[in-house]
Amino acid sequence: MGGEVLVIAAAALGLLLFALLAWCSLLRAARPYALPTLLFSIVAGVYGAWGKSTANVPFGFLIGFLVGAILFGAQAHAIKWLHERR
Secondary structure: OOOHHHHHHHHHHHHHHHHHHHHHHHOOOOHHHHHHHHHHHHHHHHHHHOOOOHHHHHHHHHHHHHHHHHHHHHHHHHHHHHHHHO
16 A cells, blocks of 8 residues: 555545534634634535545545645634734
């Protein structure tokens, strides 16, 4: 096994981030930052899975979700940090 391990690890990390963002969306203090991050990451995951063969759709979704969660999560963290700094 070579690079396939990285695909499986990235998909597992995407699934973990999905669960974390879903949980944080239920918490009142984190909801304004976690819910938009979750929704935009789902859109990124759908875009990542678009056009993939049927067997690769879950991996494409989770890897696209992972990339979206990292990007949008960093943006939400920066917004939260700037808002609390005021």
